[in-house]
Amino acid sequence: AQSVAQPEDQVNVAEGNPLTVKCTYSVSGNPYLFWYVQYPNRGLQFLLKYITGDNLVKGSYGFEAEFNKSQTSFHLKKPSALVSDSALYFCAVRPLYNFNKFYFGSGTKLNVKP
């Protein structure tokens, strides 16, 4: 069965410090991987994706994510957090064998304190 795990319900970090939001997945083959962000009372917004190529992908607002095939992980990172980064972050996978399916993790709330 396909699954996406975000092991941390909440991540707290001080402004200016680096942040990491973790994601691991269990999907057959090499899926497409995504990160979405959700601000209060808003829909999900696309941040970045990995399809193939360089394991480090860069996205919007200074975020990047590192794909690790052996660990089946796709952790979201940012070198220096901003208070405005505080939001809910979702990891998602899209299996190659079922191109129209997106599976989402349960979400991680990021709190960036001044």
Next chain:
Amino acid sequence: EAGVAQSPRYKIIEKRQSVAFWCNPISGHATLYWYQQILGQGPKLLIQFQNNGVVDDSQLPKDRFSAERLKGVDSTLKIQPAKLEDSAVYLCASPDRSGANVLTFGAGSRLTVL
């Protein structure tokens, strides 16, 4: 959320009442998804349309939920009768204009069942 319109944004009803949500996705795209997002959880696919045909409704509680996309453009999701556990945000999504790899979400319709 530009490109995916949803209404109403908020709805409060009592259990056993009915409710309907409307979505108008990115113009011209054949694929449309309805997701249910319960507080503290990631989005869960309810139904996927390709044009006006249903591709996947395996997780739609068909005894109370129904959805249609009559002309292959906008879509309506109905719940009748509503239960307390239907309290959630209902998100509509379609692939964005850059291709089929990224979903664009509407702002969502928040349902509270009392």
